[in-house]
Amino acid sequence: MGSSAEEFALLRSELAGTLDLVGIDLPGFGRSPASGGTTVEEMAVLVERAIGASGATEWAIVGHSMGGKVATVVADRTVSGANGLFGLRAVVLLAASPLAPEPMDEGRRASMLAWAADGPIEPHHAAEFVDANTAGVLPPDRHEQAVQDVQRADPRAWRDWLLRGSREDWSTTADPNPVPTLVLAGAEDGDLAADAQRRLTMPHWPAAELHEVADAAHLLPWERPQEVAALVRDFWTRRIAHGPVVPADQARVIASPRVSARTRGVLAVRALSDDPDATPDALTWQQLDVLRAVARIVVPQPGEGEVDVALRVDRQLAAGQGDGWRPDGMPTDVDAYRGALDVLGAVSADDLAAALEDVAAGRYRSDGPLDAEQLRVWFEDASVDLVKQWLAHPATMSEIDYDGFANGGDGVRKQGFQLLGAGQREAWEPEGAGR
Missing domain, CATH: 3.40.50.1820 (Alpha/Beta hydrolase fold, catalytic domain)
Incomplete structure (x- = not known):
């Protein structure tokens, strides 16, 4: 005033x-x-x-x-x-x-x-x-x-x-x-x-x-x-500044009438930078550090700006936003994560990739709370969670040339897509990464 x-x-x-x-x-x-x-x-x-x-x-x-x-x-x-x-x-x-x-x-x-x-x-x-x-x-x-x-x-x-x-x-x-x-x-x-x-x-x-x-x-x-x-x-x-930036042409599509307000709001929240010093909600600091090391192997992110997919999975676990089921004999999602990450916490950084290969094959033995088969099942689910959090970011959607969310806004008439053939691109579509 x-x-x-x-x-x-x-x-x-x-x-x-x-x-x-x-x-x-x-x-x-x-x-x-x-x-x-x-x-x-x-x-x-x-x-x-x-x-x-x-x-x-x-x-x-x-x-x-x-x-x-x-x-x-x-x-x-x-x-x-x-x-x-x-x-x-x-x-x-x-x-x-x-x-x-x-x-x-x-x-x-x-x-x-x-x-x-x-x-x-x-x-x-x-x-x-x-x-x-x-x-x-x-x-x-x-x-x-x-x-x-x-x-x-x-x-x-x-x-x-x-x-x-x-x-x-x-x-x-x-x-x-x-x-x-x-x-x-x-x-x-x-x-x-x-x-x-x-x-x-x-x-x-x-x-x-x-x-x-x-x-x-x-x-x-x-x-x-x-x-x-x-x-x-x-x-x-x-x-x-450390977070990934949604390219301008992709951002303009998200802001356009082709995208519903609800979808735009979801993408706006997903695009926010992760706080590198944020306190984990479901995991301990040590467990989060191990999950970040696992994430760098499962979802390598070369170039500038990384999505902290491990922190986002921690938030997912705290909110109970799993897929709604788990294999027979497995503990709850959060307990499975905690147990598996405690086991992997004993593995050196240099040996983690090889250890995960053994975990994925069901042959990793430990004295922890999860046996080899449980570790295998956990790693399968954890890999899905990590990749899902990466793919959900609108900057990643641009990287993989995905704009399927722009299929119609909140108007009476939904614009949809007209060109459906391979290699065809609507006039409004961003060029994307081309890979």
Whole structure:
């Protein structure tokens, strides 16, 4: 509220080479007219249209304060497939307004409403707003730009946020969002400091991490652009950049009307990068490390970006998402995995491939909880699980030139496929890997 895309100018410079920052003025602020709509949903739609118009197929969304609530709604609608976008890889929330009503002192709300009651905000009130939301006095050039942004805010948009948008409650219908998320809070922020973010924002983001920015209050992009950029760069490099990227032409097909919202949402979640430091849910750390070693043999992934298929199988086991049956005499899936991985944990890395050959042939002997035949059956099922998790990733689908998911969207008429012969390709189909 009271800011514009200009507040990201310093961050844009700092993050050059890591992310290409594109600022979006929300309705009533900066150069965007309030006629675009000032409810949270109307602002979200404006942002979604801007993302779609950009043609970006690999993107993150950064939201500051009021924009944090809008960014969260956009991200939620992206992972559900509802808004027709694809390619979201990360979310960054700076002193974000939560999905629930924003905590705000009512006396301060009344004062800010009074500033815009009879027309544009006066310069001294704009300066008061900026100074109240910073830990120290901004450098003159930044202070001047921040004050000018407040002054040019549309009074209607200013009042609408204070009276309605900040009070909108989206938390009651929002499911937890699995997108990797960085939440930053100023140490001296009055209403939206780390404690408030921990209580109101973090529960919505199971894959989030929270950092407190010292010597900063609410206007983080103006106050600490270098520190914020360093945290964003580290987060992107450590959590996001290592994962496989869905090629642009495949991403555009997934975002097209040929793909249903439900399918698009499923693929959006599958495309998210795996956290290399994530705690396993069903296995121990040692068992997960062994499964990762097994996965490198069963599903070698040359080139840049790997799907952590072992971690995804761990999540599958924890959720009980097996195939619904098991051979007579075998323990439950999770117990079979634990027992087999404990046995293989005693094998050196150099000998693991040969040991798996013996396991597959039913001749591996051990003193563990599974006999040779049980180990053979487990390895057969584990190989299927690992390959399935690899094939399910939309980047892999592109690699193997598969686009069968694009057989019709949510419209009344399903487009389907017209060209079914070998080597034939529809005009809309991506070229794929050609192998």
